[in-house]
Amino acid sequence: MAISSLHDPLRSLEEGRWFKLICGASFQNLPAIRTLALVYSLAGADCIDVAADPAVIHAAREGITAAQKLQPVVQPVWLMVSLNDGEDPHFRKATFDPQRCPSDCSRPCVSICPAQAIAFSEHHSGVLEERCYGCGRCLPICPIEQITTRSHPATLEAVAPLIRSGQVNALELHTQVGHEEAFQQLWLRVQPLLSDLKILSISCPEASGILDYLTYLHQLIAPLPCPLIWQTDGRPMSGDIGDGATRATLRYGEAVLRSPLPGFVQLAGGTNAHTILKIKSRDQNAEHPTSTLSGIAFGSYARSLLQGLQSKLEAQPHSSYHLEDYPALLTEGLEAARQLVEPLKHIYSLNPGKGAA
Ligand code: SF4
Ligand code: SF4
Incomplete structure (x- = not known):
């Protein structure tokens, strides 16, 4: 089995090659999460984003560990937990x-x-x-x-020990324009954990006044002891519905890039196999390409690529639910995941100035 080259998540961000898998803030199918984490780690993902639930974190960590056992070299894959500043999921x-x-x-x-x-x-x-x-x-x-x-109830407090012990490496805070007070409350609780994070991500859907709101957030949280990602959530959970879904996040990402906000900019929401092609085509047509995006997060589309595989795994007689026990299925899953990961990792950097192949 061919193996992805060693990478470092922070370097991937700097080079415009960051790949994040979104398992979903409310997705709790543990066997599927383990499979997703295993396959996308092997394919070269930098980060796996999961719900703030210790059981989910455990399953994703198991998948990452299984991938690292299969690799001849150990590559870091950050585990990110998503929280929101609205009501806690139960x-x-x-x-x-x-x-x-x-x-x-x-x-x-x-x-x-x-x-x-x-x-x-x-x-x-x-x-x-x-x-x-x-x-x-x-x-x-x-x-x-x-x-x-x-x-x-899943709360920040439930996952805090896992952040402190290094099982979780990153936090993503989901917010919306107009949530100033709710975000402040969440921020007070997150602050004691910042020194244990590799990276902090802020995800916000596009809305009227978005840049003013992001500027407010930045003034509230700066200075940070870790790097910051702005996740431009264009058209949430729609990457599997068609190629047009990707336009909103691209437009939104470009707006944040043009603003004076410091931090990495990563696309999400509506991302799919067409996203990189659209960025490439935009840069080729532009008189002065300005692409300095740091990466792309893939959610529903990335998960849909492995849906059939998971069904086959669960249909195995006396299935162990461990994909690595079924080499043919593992190869099938890896081939599917690589179609999404490799263009970003090995063919087209989103930040040509720093990440030219
Ligand atoms: S114990 Fe197992 S079967 Fe029962 S609810 Fe929990 S995960 Fe499902
Ligand atoms: S199925 Fe049997 S072992 Fe399981 S909880 Fe019920 S009584 Fe106990």
Whole structure:
């Protein structure tokens, strides 16, 4: 299997070759997240962006670690967590009392759980909270109907220990024009963690007054102990609907680049396989190409490339849900992911002044 060359995420930003995979702030399918993290890490991604949920972080970290075991050289892949300044997302977790399990139960709850979140061992019996993503498959299968769920709010506080321990390397704060007060509240809670971050990203959809709002945010957060990315979220979660979806983020990214705001500018929202072609064509037609974009984040489009693969993985008899156990499927996934990653990594830098191949 051909392997991507060693890269450094910060250098990728400087050279206009930063590739971020967005798993989705509310996407909690742990087996799929593990597969996405594994395949896109192998393909050369710089960063994987996931929900602020310890179970999701654990799954993504497992995928990155599996990729690094398959690589002859260890390449850094940053794990980013997304938070927003609106209400906190709520999740559910399964729960039951293992003391009540009949000794002759064949434990169908263990085999049906796709996240290996139910264990019976001398170290732990019951639900492993950090793995459970609340899919509910274990609920109806229990013969004594003792498995229930409870809500599980995901907060910055829940992921703070993972940031401090280096399991999470980056934070992305989602905000909107007009959220000054809510952002200030979030910022107060984020500040103590800044020194543990490799990078901070701010994501904001385009709206009237956007540049004034971003300028306000920058005045609030500066100076920062780490580099900053502006994620120009053009047409959120639409990259898989067609090539035209990419125009909004490109236009928005160019507007931020023309402003005096310091920081890297990375496209997102509506990004897909056409994004790089559109940037290239724009630069070729411009009298004075000004492209100094730092990278692109791919979400729904990147995930859709591996959707069929994940179904095949889950359909394997007694599937381990570990893609690396199925070499043919791993190769298939890697080929699909490379179609998206390689043009940015090896063919066309978004910042020709610094990243010419
Ligand atoms: S709800 Fe049940 S089956 Fe689903 S991840 Fe949690 S423990 Fe596993
Ligand atoms: S299926 Fe129900 S009774 Fe059986 S081991 Fe699982 S939780 Fe216990």
